[in-house]
Amino acid sequence: MTDLKTISCPFCSLHCSDLHLHLDGDRLTQVTPTCSLAQKMYPFALDALAASREFSSSYKLNQAITWSRGSARKLVILCGNLYQEAIENAVKFARKQNAILVCEEDFSGSILSLVMKQTGLLSATLGEMKQVVQQIVCCTKSFPDSLPRIANFLGYQLLNQAVYLPVEHTLEILQKLRLKQELLPERLFEINQKIQTSECGLVLFDKDWLEEDPQITTELLLWLNELNAGKHWYGLIIPPAANSLGIVERLLDLTGYPGNIRFQSDSVHYHPRTGCLRRLLHNSQVDICYILGTPQFLSEEDYRQLEKFPTIVLGPTFPKWKSSIWLPTAQAGIDCTGTALRLDGVPVTFEPITDNHRQTIEDLLQVINREGNA
């Protein structure tokens, strides 16, 4: 007997709300319409749910509480698969523990915020883009890989007619476009022509650029600013990880900052440079680290640094590296409800697809907060 469930998918920042899961008990038999990421991630999440039962134990929770009591310099890292309700509790937790709070996907919060402050930003919701956009410009290496169903939202034809900026020398290319250099190379000239003749457009920007070189992001936004100063209206999409935007927005709501926050008794301090994740890990400024959600962007070097001090992972899937303690938690859209923000900021609700309730991140944080304050 196969169950059919129509769901909002938690696995990429599009959070499609029209996926149909065909389930035979806890086994996924089909996903329609086809999405390569959902095909891969749902079985993985359901397997993780089964595996997590072996790893749940009150002993580990008590151990986490004991370590928490004995540590002064605490770091909280917000990762993927976190939904709004968990984030609110993470902020309460960090506030009470006088911890430093950072986002794993740091660039979508702090760096982008700093760049936006200098340059501004035009954007639109996906439905609006579909209505008005005449030209798509891809400044990306792997956009369709990270968001397999983006064409559903923007239209296949539009995506097929997209122009691609060369991936080599991106900074120079953007500068040339912005400065309207007359002697553009032939290929760039054609691209520029297409952009100039379309009043409304959309730039898809690869988050890899953002991470690799903030200057490229600045240049891109400056170019868009110049373009939009005339008759054009070009919006920008930077695909973050699943609900990464939701993390940043909730942090801004609750604290005024998008990450890199140091809580001290009643006050909050923002340190985007010195308080960024890599510096904190590499300068050994931490006694204990709480990782909330599923890390997706930590490097091998980050993992090596994390092994130097106690690490408590609260997330739905088994950590990729040797963490000190893993406390399995429910995942919104699999075994608990939750809210996320799509990459255009539109709120999306997740409903559970199984009845196998695990403890939520907020449940566990509340216990550690209550019992484990130093």
Add this chain to the structure above:
Amino acid sequence: MIVIRGAEVYNPSQGNNSQICDLWIDGERIIDPPPEPTNVHEIDGRGKIIAPAGVEIHTHVAGYPLNAARRFMLVEGSNPLNLIPSQEEAARRYLQMGYTTIFDAASSPLFARSTAKDLDHLKGVDRGTYTLMGDHRLLIDALAKGDLSKARDIIAWLIHVSGGYAVKLVNPGGGLAWKAGRPAPDLDSPLGLGNLTQRYIIHTVVKITNELGMPHPVHLHACKLGEPGNFSSFCETIKALEGQRTHLCHIQFFCYGKDESGGFTSAAEQVAQTLELFPQVTCDVGQIIFGSAIAVSADTSSISKLHQLSRRPWISRQVECEGGNNILPLQYKAKDLTSSVQWATGLELLLRFPDPTRLFLTTDHPNGGPFIAYPQIIEWLMSNAARQEILKTMHPTVMKKTGLAEIKREYTLGEIFAMTSYGPAKTLGLQDRGHLNPGALADIRCYEKQDDIKRMFEKPVWVMRRGEIVVENGNRVVEQSGNSLITRPALDKARIPYIKAELAEHLSIPVDQYALGNWDNSSAKEVPCTSTMY
């Protein structure tokens, strides 16, 4: 039971004078002096001023645009919370100033759930939001086709599904015009949808909203915000209402004349005279304060113009089926002639308009400046000497461009309480607050009587909500949760499936997830749609 003994009590519903008397409270409400009181807790009110708690009718404290604004304020080591506080901080500061009811000025239906979450964090105050619909595709289409019954149901449905309190129109049709690359509309220019004009949208939606009996009438942001010479268009808008009950917001930004070189002058006198002709129309001022501010508005056509003039970066997001959200940092400087004229125009308007129960104090926070500046503005209103003092620091030409310097009027305390509590509560249709009559909610502020007006209003001695002192000497002593206030105007339920089906054609999310989706707002307090005022 509580009695506040011997205080100087201002009850603005009974006029602007005070009376030394005792004020009795039983539970959450004010009562008549009981014949045989029992278990009485006495509060010494001698030398104190007692007034109903403040009611904020127009502020921006919730929703997506605030986070975009916060991004602009981010500087290492800075504190963006000064201008764009978090919701908890905003609630705390309002309570510290003696306000217990706060209305967020604009919420987009598509992002209603985010707004609702933010409103939930405004702890300790009653709060609500107005639902944006002046560029909503379904409503505009219905109006363009002249289908008023459908328009009425769309308005009611949008309020229901968004958890809204009232209808907000922001330069209606202006967002659509901007998206289509057309010039910003004025009152009578065609919007490109048959004969539809802004005049028709405003007049019709105001009429429908009043017929629905909504406690607060249409909350209208007119066209041509911030443009020199816009007063004539604004006065036309007032006349276009034909005397129907309406609230016009931050009207200082619409009261500009134009000098021979195209610069700003004050037209406060002309606007005040026009407003006096229409007693059903209420307004808030949107006073500016010198220093940093940030434009947070759904008026894309006006903010894009400002962006082009200022050459400052802006953040603009266009929303499917609706208008857009726009953010632009601003600086108001005393030495800058335009800023000075704007500042003087706001005060001139407040001082020229005789009825404080129809024109209310706001800064359109954070557009004109932070709401925490209210005590400073009150001082300017109550002291001609304070006004003259600050006028000396301004661009000298401001005296010629505005009429402020010649005005001698000084507000009385009673008038201040009328414009900050009774008036706004009345136009919001909240009959249970804004006054101290028996039956009213015991939401009260208490001040130490003193000569330093600004200091007095900055720090009430205590603030009471529902009969309980929640702030004492500036410190929050009791945490209450407060209520979300919503309305549920009547609609033809048979039409809902058709509205949903039509909306689904344009949305990128399932229509069941639209607006609040499955958000549980059952704990919200419904204010009945029983107004009979037109």
